[in-house]
Amino acid sequence: MALQQVVAAALSLIAVLLIVALGKAVWPHRREQAIAILLGFLVALGTSALYDLSAHGARTLAALAPDPTLSFWAERVHRLWPVSDAALVLASAFWLCFFLFYPEPYPWLRRARWVPSALYAPPIVIAVWTLLHPLFHSSSDTHLMAIARASEYACTIGGGGYALAGLGFLWQRASRAEERAIQGALRAVASVASLVLGLVVGVSLVPQWLGSAPPLKDSPVLGSLGLLAIPLALGYAMVRYRWLGTELRTGPTLAYALLVVGAAGFYLLLVELFVRLGGTAIRPDHPAVIALFALVVTLALHPLRLWLQEQIDRVFERRRYDDRQVLRMFTEHISGIEELPALSRVILEGIVSLWPASTAALVLRDDERSAYTTREAWGLPPSSLEVRFPLDSAVARAVLSRREPFSGKELEQEPLPPAELEALRALPRELLVPLGSGEERIGWLQLGEMRFGSYSRRDREWLALVADRAGAALEHALQDERIRHETAVLEMLNRVGQAASTMEVADLLEWIWRETSRLLGGDNLRIALQDERTGEWRWAFVIENGVRHREKEGTRWSGTSGLAAEVVRSREPIVAQDYREECQRRGIPLWEEEPDRPDTAWLGVPLVTEARLLGVLTLSASRQSTLYRPEHLRLLSTIASQAAIAIEKARARAREAERLAELEILNEIAQTVGTSIHLDEVLRLIHQAVLRVLNAPNFYVALYDPARQEFSFAFYVENGRVLEPPAERWPLGEG
Structure with a gap:
């Protein structure tokens, strides 16, 4: 028996400490009606557990040391048992009323506000009567003793009835709860409460009703286990499901x-x-x-x-006990990462590991697209990475005006444009956490429901601190990315200038495509150049869907339709977020070779040097998520300006090479004429010299006879074959 007393005292001690921890966890929310009732339940249950601890502890000491003084105090403590019974009766009343008000009060309670007071009245009467119970037992009046026994039955039946009614409301609340976290927490508490009630009925009451002695009537462990079970269930619900918005x-x-x-x-x-x-x-x-x-x-x-x-x-x-240690480790973990993609991935993975959300997304400012875009996603389909919010969108303004995490469902109640509402619902919205330090906000986190529990108030406070640290790191990474981008542009322009003095036009156009696609994206690029002699327009370089089409290069272009023709006519660059819509707005017919052109973002700039138009360069993207802005247009115009200079220099080198070749040929012809005395040999050498600079499959040389005033062919080449000249002669003025 002494060992059972020790075990019972230990269980009672754990119950008391756990009840104190539960009360401390819910104390900050004491102004809420349901939480105030729960605090009353914990106080009543803790009083009973404290009595059990005192009683079992005193009996343990009396058994270990047979001292009259210890035995006297053990008996004194035992006589306080009515306090424990009265506390249990009051606890059953608080238990029932709590589930009338949690998670929301029943609607009928608004019409019948007297019901809670009426429910408290019988347990209070029973509790008072139980506290006066020792007076009735000390009396010899048989009527008073009968009343005392009746109070015992009232205590058992009343407390049990209230506990059973509360259990019924608990199961009803658990089955109808909308949030998974509340549903799981209530089911856990209901299961344990049902088990405790079943043990009490099966081990104690049923044998009494059958007229036999309860098998464990004298076991002190059973009562201590019953007192410990309910606090354990409440603690489990708070730890696993973050129930009641607390963190135990x-x-x-x-x-x-x-x-x-x-x-x-x-x-x-x-x-x-x-x-x-x-x-x-x-x-x-x-x-x-x-x-x-x-x-x-x-x-x-x-x-x-x-x-x-x-x-x-x-x-x-789920995470370490010391939150400051978590914050320090998180900061150290992300401080050494400079690349934005890697940093975004590490931050999102770290937050999901600390707060186990089922889904998550990181939305950051993208200056190139003039929008807040999804940079990283967790547990979401790839299409979520295409979600974006314009910089001046209502969602962006609403999120970045907040300083603390909040539920995205609040935003859904505001009047949002349909497109923004659809984008918001494409990402998790259980909790939105602004990112950034101070007044600067660079984006936000969107977290889904936790795999267990819900976000408590303490979770939100620590998420705000983590978001400040993550925002500072991301802001630094974004600045580094912009600097690297600007440096890459300057390096590219420098390389264009260097290439202008060495590359031929064909190689230069290929090189321009590689640099442009790397800096601006896009998978369609066309360059049309105007022939210097004929004035005709021809496609000099064609890329479609990232593939070069050499068979289309060299083909004529009318230059009369599409936005490219407007660039040629106005000699001004054009940026369009929707090619078809921009053509309709300007009243320009679509390009005849692409009547079914998809609605894509499009850029077009002229190739101009010293007010002389050389050609036009167009860039477009098939992906509808691409957005071109004035910054992209200025960058492409700079590239086009450098490219035009390079093309002009390449053409000048070609013209110079052609002129030198012509002079060389003329020099050779002069030398041949001066050294040869045979006409046939001279004409043959002239023909060979001409073929070096011209593609001439047909070549004729006719000589004039002044005496007869007639022409006759001395050298005759058709389709590249030297033939015998025809014998016919032609008078002067014919042919």
Whole structure:
């Protein structure tokens, strides 16, 4: 029996400590009606658990040390049992009323506000009557003793009835709860409460009703287990589901409880050891026992407590117990990452590991697209990366005007444009967390429902701190990305200038495509050049869907339709977010070779040098998520300006090479004429010289006879074959 008393005292101690931890967790929300009722339930239940702890502790000490004084105090504590019963009756009333008001009050309570007061009245009467119970038992009046026994039955039936009614409301709330976290928490509590009620009925009441002695009537462990079960269920709901928006710290509670139980067990073991070594009975308060016990506890208590708390935190806490340590480790983890894609991925993975959301998305400012775009996603389809919000959108203004995390469902209640509402619903919106430090906001996090529980107030506070650190790192990475982009543009322009003096036109156009696609994106590029001699327009370079089409290069272009023709006519660059819509707005017919051109973003710039038009360069993107802005147009215009200079230089080099070739040919012809005396040989050499600079499959040389005033062919080439000249002659003025 002494061992059972020790176990019962240990269970009661754990129950008391756990109830204190529960009360501390819900105390900040005490102004809410349901939470105030729950606090009343915890106070009543804690009173009963405290009585059990005192009673079992006193009996344990009396059993270990047969001292009249200890036995006297144990009996005194035992006489306070009506306090425990009265507290349990009041706890059953609070239990029932809590589930009338949580998670929302029943609608009929608004019309019948007197119901809660009426429900509290019978338990209060029973509790008062129970507290006066010892007076009736001490009286010899048989009527008063009958009333006392009746109060015992009223206490049992009333408390049990209220507990059973509360359990019914609890199961109803659990089955109808809309949020998964609340549903899971209520089901966990309801399951444990049903088990406790079933044990009480099956082990205690049923045998009494059948007229037999309860099998565990004298077991102190059973009652302590019943008192511990409900706080354990409430604690489990708070830890796993973040129930009631609280964050229960189980580590210190269980660690101290286990330490006290372990210390008590060690003390009893120490007493038994002294008895066995000494061979005689030793009182538990012997100085040697107390001194050795104090020495061991002093040396081992602190490291043992830290070790126990760490082990408990690993089991019950999803993240480390010390939030400051989490924040420090998170900051150190992201501080060494400079690349924006890698940093975005690490930040999102880190937040999801600390707050296990089912889905998550990181939305950041994208200056190139003039929008807030999804940079990283967790648990979402690839299409979520195409979601964007314009910089001046209502969603962006609403999110970035907040300083604390908030539910995205609040935004859905505001009048949003259909496109923005659709984009908002394409991403998780259980919690939106603004990113940035100070007044600068660079984006936000969108988190879905947690895999267990819900976001508590403490979660939101720490998410705001983590978001500030993450926002500072992301802002630095964005600045580095812009600097790298600008540096790449300058390097590219420098390379264009260097290439202008060495590359031929064909190689230069290929190189321009590679640089342009790298800096501006886009998968369609066309360059049309105007022939210097004929004035005709021809496609000099054609890229469609990222593939070069050489068969289309060299073909004529009318230059009369499409936005490219408008660029040629006005010699001004054009940017369009929708090619077809822009053509309709300007009243320009679509390009005849692409009547079914998809609605794409489009850029077009002229190739101009010193007011001389050389050609036109167009860039477009098939992906509808691409957005070209004036910054892109200025960059492409700069590239086109450098490209035009390079093309002009390449053409000048070609003209110079052609002129030198012509002079060389003329020099060769002059030398040939001066050294050869045979006409046939001279004409053949002239023909070969001409073929070096001209594509001339047909070549004729006719000589004039002044005496006869007639022409006759001296050299005749058709389709590249030298033929015998025809014998016919032609008078002057014919042909």
